[in-house]
Amino acid sequence: MSWQAPAIWRAGILAAMLCTALSLNALAQSRQGTRVLPSDSAGLVLGRPVVDPQGAAVGHLVDLLVDGAGVPQAGVIDVGGFIGIGVRRVAVGWSLLRFVHQNQETRIVVDMPIDDVAAGPEFRHVESMEIVVRSQPP
C-alpha cells in the first residue's frame, strides 16, 4: 500500500505543472493583443475638473456624446454651483475641448470663458440635445 501514495502525489504534481503551463500559455496569448501606452499620452476624463483658458474652474466633465462611428461630438459638463446647488448641465462641442496630459494628470480646458459656458442651453438627454459650438458674441 505504501507505494501508492507517492504515485498519487506524482500524478498530482504533474497535473499542477500542466495547469500552470496551460494558464501561463493563456496569459501569454492574451498579452499578445495588447500594447502599453506611453505615459502622458492618454488619461481618464470622466469626473475630472474642467477649466477655462484663464485657468478658472468651470465644472466637471460628466459624460460624452458619441456618434455612430464612435467619434465624440460633445462633452457634457456640470457647471458652477455651490456644494452642488445650482449646478447647470451644458454640452460643449468636442472641438472646444482640449486635453493636456501632464505628470499623470489630465487637464481639461474648454476654449471659452466660464460665463459663456454657464450661459449655454441646459442639456437634457433626448429632450434637449442642443450643444454649444462657439462663444457667444458680446
Added chain:
Amino acid sequence: MKPDRGVDWLTLLIATSGSAYGAFIPVYLTSQGWTQTRIGLVLTISTIASVVCLVPAGFLVDSVGPRRRRLLTCALLGVGIAPLTLSLFPHPFPVVAAMVLQAASGAVLTPAIAALSLALVGHDALGDRLGRNARYGSIGAGLGALVMGACATWGPERVVFLIAGLLMVPALLALRAVGPDRLDPEPVHEDETVVVDRFALLRDGRLVVFGLCLALFQIASIAVVQLSSVAVTARLGAQAGMVIAAFVVVPQFVAAWLSPWIGSLARRHGRRPVLLVGFMTVPIRGLLFSLIAQPVALIPVQALEGVGGSVFGVMMPLVAADLTRRTGYYSVCLGLLGLADGIGTAISPTLAGWVADIWGRQAAFWVLTGVGVAAVALLALAMPETYRPIAQRRAQTARTA
C-alpha cells in the same frame, strides 16, 4: 458642561456634519469618476432607505425609553462612520452601505434628540428647548455649508466627508455631558388620563392634517432656491457661487437668530398663530422670487426662508409632543411627520422641474406659490390649536373631579 450645553453642542455638530450630504453627494461621486447612471442608482437606494427607516427608527427610540443614551451613541457612531467610509472607500459597495447607514442613523438621531430634549425639560418648557435646538442646528448647517464649500473649492472633495465624520468625536463627548433625565418631568397621570391604546395616535385627525400641511410647506418651499440658483448660474457664471452660497447661508443665520424667540412665542401665544405666520412666508417668498429678476436682490428675500425654516424646525417636534402627550409614541409621531416632510421634499423639485419644462420657470414659481397658499389655507381651516398650558389643564381636571 451643563446638560443644556450638551444638547446645544450635539445639535450643532450633527447639523454641521449633515450639511455634507444632499446636493453634494453627486458632485463628490462624479469627481471620483462615477457614471451618472450609477450615481442615480445610489441616490435612489439612499432615498428608499431613509423613507423605510423613519417610522421603525421612531418606534425603536420610543421602545428604549430612558435608555436611549446607548442608542444615541450607536447612531452617532453610524453618522460618523458613514462619511469616513465615503471619503476613504469611494467604491460601489462601501458607498451604498455608507448611504444606508447614514439614512438609518439619521432616522434614529432626529427623534432621539427630540425625545432627549423632552425628557430633560418636560412638556411646558419644551418650546424653549426646541427653539435652542433649532438655533444650534441652524448655526451648524450654516457654518457647515461654508466650511464644506471652502473644502470643495480649494481642497479635494473627499476632505468634506473626512471632516463630517471626525465631527462625531466631539459629538460623542457632548452626549456624555448631557445629564440624566429629569425624574418624571411632568407626571401626566396627575391631571389627565393616559390613553393606553397604541393605535390612538393613528386615528388622530390632527396628525393627518398637520402632516399634509408639512408636506405642502416643503413642496412649496424646497424647489424655490434650486430653480432660481440654476438661473443664477446661467446669468452670473463665475460669480454665481457666492450668490448661491448666500442663498443657502442667509436663511440659516436668520433661523439661528429667531428660533429661541419662536419657541417662547409658541409657549406664550399658542402654536396656531406662530404656525400661520411661518407658513405665510412660503407663498410670499415664492411670489417675490417670481417678480424679482436681479439675483443679488433675492438674497434679502431669503431671510423669509429663515423665518419659515425656523418655524418648521421648532413647531414640527413641538406639535408632535402636543399630539402625543396623552398617547405616548412621540418618536413614532415624529417619524410619521418626517415621512410627510420627506415626501414633500422629494415631490418639490420634480413638480417644479416638470412645470418649468412645459411652461417655463416663471410658471413654476407661480405653481409653488399656489401650493404655499394651499398650505396656509389648510392650516388655517383644518388645524386646531394643540397647546393647552399647564394651568388650563389643572383647571379642567379640577372641574371634572
